Amino acid sequence: MEKPSRTTFRIRLETMVQQLRESIISGDLAPGSYLPSEDLLGERFQLSKKSVRKGLESLVQEKLIVKKPKIGNMVIDPNGTDERxxxxxxxxxxxxxxxxxxxxxxxxxxxxxxxxxxxxxxxxxxxxxxxxxxxxxxxxxxxxxxxxxxxxxxxxxxxxxxxxxxxxxxxxxxxxxxxxxxxxxxxxxxAFSPLILAYNRDHFRDIGLPEPDSSWTWREFAHAATRLSDCRESARRYGFFFHLLSHNRWPLWLLQHGFSLGLNEEGRYDLNDEAFVASMQMLRELFSQENTVPSFMFDSAQDPERLFLEERTSMIITTYFRLNHVKSASFDYDISPVPYVNVPKTLLxxxxxxxxxxxxxxxxxxxxxxxxxxxxxxxxxxxxxxxxxxxxxxxxxxxxxKEAEPGRYSMFREIIPSFRYYTDMNVNRHQLRTMTHYLKLYWSNLESSSNVIANIEEALNNES
CATH class of the missing domain: 3.40.190.10 (Periplasmic binding protein-like II)
Known part of the structure; x- marks a missing residue:
C-alpha cells in the first residue's frame, strides 16, 4: 500500500475529527457508546496511533468524549452540560x-x-x-x-x-x-451575484418595446429609457435608475471601457486616459437626460429597489441579492445582463x-x-x-x-465569462472612494472634467 503523503496529514487529521464531531453532535454516535478503536481510526484515515490520539484530545477538550482507561473513548451527551x-x-x-x-x-x-x-x-x-x-x-x-x-x-x-x-x-x-x-x-x-439589469415587463409591453437581452449596448438602453419615461404629473415615471455613488455600481463603466489604473513614466498616476474620460462622460450623459433619471436627491442604496417596487422607474441596475427586496412586486418583472460598451463585462x-x-x-x-x-x-x-x-x-x-423569482433567474450561468472584480482594473477600495469623492462633483455639473481629473490625480499621488 502506498504511504500517505505528509502534505495531506493535516487534512486527514482534520477530516477524522470533523466526522467524529458531527456524528456525536447529530446523535449518530449515541451518548454511552464508544468510538471505533484507535487502531481502526488510524487505518481508516491513514494516521499513526499518536496522531489519532492527538485528534481525539480535541474532542475531549470539547467535552464530546471521555477517555476510559483500557476500555476506549466513550461518547458523552453534548447537551448534558451547561457549558455552551x-x-x-x-x-x-x-x-x-x-x-x-x-x-x-x-x-x-x-x-x-x-x-x-x-x-x-x-x-x-x-x-x-x-x-x-x-x-x-x-x-x-x-x-x-x-x-x-x-x-x-x-x-x-x-x-x-x-x-x-x-x-x-x-x-x-x-x-x-x-x-x-x-x-x-x-x-x-x-453567496454571489453579478450586476444585472432588472426591468418591469408590463411597462415594456404597454409601449410595445422589445425586452432587454444580452445584445443591448448602452445606446440602446438609453433609447429605451427615454421611451419608458412618463412625464405626466399624475403618473410620473423614470426610465431607469441606479445608485450612482455605490462602489459596486459606477465602476462598471470603467470596467467596460477597459480602464486600468497605472503609473506614467515619472512614476505618478495619470488619469488623462481615454477609457477613464469616456466612462465619466457617459455616466454624466446618462444622468443628465431630462425625464429619464431621478436627481441626486436619491442618495440611498435602497432607493433603486424601492422606486422599482413602486413602479416609479422601469429599469434598475441591481443584483440578485437586492432582488430579495422586490419579491413582493405586484407587477411582472424579469432580469437581463447589463448593457455593454465594447465587450460584455459585469462586476461580480x-x-x-x-x-x-x-x-x-x-x-x-x-x-x-x-x-x-x-x-x-x-x-x-x-x-x-x-x-x-x-x-x-x-x-x-x-x-x-418559480413565481417567487424572475423567469430568467438561471441567466447567471450563461454570463459567467463576463464576471470581473474591480481589482481587475488595478484599483483598491481607498482609490475608488477617492475617485467617487471628486467624480460626484463632475456628475452634478459642479466641476469641470479637467479639474476633477487633476484633483483625483493629486489625491492618489499624495496617498501613494
Missing part, C-alpha cells in the same frame, strides 16, 4: 433580508445545541476596519466578508488576521480563486465566511462555516431567497415556486 461554547459572528446588516442568515443560524444552533452564536452587525462603511479591530481584541470568531473587504484585509494585514481554510471543490472554482492568496484559501464563499459581488486567527474556538467556528456552506444550508438559501448560493449544485437547482 459561544462564538461571535459578524455579518452585513442586509444579510438577514438578502441571505436568510437569522434563520440559518437558528437551524445551526438546533443542530449543534452545545454551540451558541452571538450575532453582530456593523455599519457597512466601517465594516472591515471594525472587524479587524474586534479580531485583534479576540472579540470575533467568524466574519462575513465580501471580496471588496477581503482585498482590504489582505492588503492591510496579509495572512495575520484570517485562518487558512480548505477550499471546497463543490463550490464554483471562480469564487474560491477570489479568496485565495499564494495558493492558500482564507475565506469560504457563501462575492460574499464569503472567514475565521479569525485569534479565535479561542476555532473548531466551533469552522463547524459554523462548514454548516453555512453545506448542502443543507445552501439549499435553504436557494429555496427561500433570490441570492445565488456558492455551492454549484444548489445554485443550479430549480425552485418549485
Amino acid at each position: 461554547i459561544t462564538i461571535r459572528f459578524c455579518y452585513y446588516p442586509d444579510a438577514d433580508s438578502e441571505m436568510n442568515i437569522a434563520w440559518l443560524l437558528n437551524a445551526f444552533e438546533r443542530k449543534y445545541p452545545h454551540i451558541q452564536v452571538k450575532r453582530m452587525t456593523m455599519h457597512t462603511h466601517l465594516y472591515a476596519d471594525q472587524a479587524m479591530s474586534f479580531m485583534v481584541d479576540g472579540m470575533l470568531d467568524v466574519v462575513m466578508l465580501n471580496y471588496y473587504d477581503f482585498s482590504y484585509f489582505n492588503s492591510a494585514a496579509g495572512s495575520n488576521m484570517l485562518a487558512e481554510q480548505e477550499a471546497d471543490p463543490a463550490i464554483y472554482a471562480f469564487l474560491n480563486r477570489a479568496f485565495t492568496v499564494d495558493g492558500k484559501s482564507y475565506v469560504k464563499p457563501f 459581488l462575492n460574499v464569503g465566511l472567514g475565521i479569525s486567527k485569534h479565535s479561542e474556538h476555532r473548531e466551533a467556528a469552522q463547524l459554523l462555516v462548514n454548516y453555512l456552506t453545506s448542502s443543507e444550508a445552501q439549499e435553504s438559501l436557494r429555496m427561500h431567497t433570490t441570492s445565488i448560493p456558492s455551492l454549484k449544485e444548489m445554485a443550479e437547482q430549480e425552485r418549485s415556486d
Whole structure:
C-alpha cells in the first residue's frame, strides 16, 4: 500500500475529527457508546496511533468524549452540560433580508445545541476596519466578508488576521480563486451575484418595446429609457435608475471601457486616459437626460429597489441579492445582463465566511462555516431567497415556486465569462472612494472634467 503523503496529514487529521464531531453532535454516535478503536481510526484515515490520539484530545477538550482507561473513548451527551461554547459572528446588516442568515443560524444552533452564536452587525462603511479591530481584541470568531473587504484585509494585514481554510471543490472554482492568496484559501464563499439589469415587463409591453437581452449596448438602453419615461404629473415615471455613488455600481463603466489604473513614466498616476474620460462622460450623459433619471436627491442604496417596487422607474441596475427586496412586486418583472460598451463585462459581488486567527474556538467556528456552506444550508438559501448560493449544485437547482423569482433567474450561468472584480482594473477600495469623492462633483455639473481629473490625480499621488 502506498504511504500517505505528509502534505495531506493535516487534512486527514482534520477530516477524522470533523466526522467524529458531527456524528456525536447529530446523535449518530449515541451518548454511552464508544468510538471505533484507535487502531481502526488510524487505518481508516491513514494516521499513526499518536496522531489519532492527538485528534481525539480535541474532542475531549470539547467535552464530546471521555477517555476510559483500557476500555476506549466513550461518547458523552453534548447537551448534558451547561457549558455552551459561544462564538461571535459578524455579518452585513442586509444579510438577514438578502441571505436568510437569522434563520440559518437558528437551524445551526438546533443542530449543534452545545454551540451558541452571538450575532453582530456593523455599519457597512466601517465594516472591515471594525472587524479587524474586534479580531485583534479576540472579540470575533467568524466574519462575513465580501471580496471588496477581503482585498482590504489582505492588503492591510496579509495572512495575520484570517485562518487558512480548505477550499471546497463543490463550490464554483471562480469564487474560491477570489479568496485565495499564494495558493492558500482564507475565506469560504457563501453567496454571489453579478450586476444585472432588472426591468418591469408590463411597462415594456404597454409601449410595445422589445425586452432587454444580452445584445443591448448602452445606446440602446438609453433609447429605451427615454421611451419608458412618463412625464405626466399624475403618473410620473423614470426610465431607469441606479445608485450612482455605490462602489459596486459606477465602476462598471470603467470596467467596460477597459480602464486600468497605472503609473506614467515619472512614476505618478495619470488619469488623462481615454477609457477613464469616456466612462465619466457617459455616466454624466446618462444622468443628465431630462425625464429619464431621478436627481441626486436619491442618495440611498435602497432607493433603486424601492422606486422599482413602486413602479416609479422601469429599469434598475441591481443584483440578485437586492432582488430579495422586490419579491413582493405586484407587477411582472424579469432580469437581463447589463448593457455593454465594447465587450460584455459585469462586476461580480462575492460574499464569503472567514475565521479569525485569534479565535479561542476555532473548531466551533469552522463547524459554523462548514454548516453555512453545506448542502443543507445552501439549499435553504436557494429555496427561500433570490441570492445565488456558492455551492454549484444548489445554485443550479430549480425552485418549485418559480413565481417567487424572475423567469430568467438561471441567466447567471450563461454570463459567467463576463464576471470581473474591480481589482481587475488595478484599483483598491481607498482609490475608488477617492475617485467617487471628486467624480460626484463632475456628475452634478459642479466641476469641470479637467479639474476633477487633476484633483483625483493629486489625491492618489499624495496617498501613494
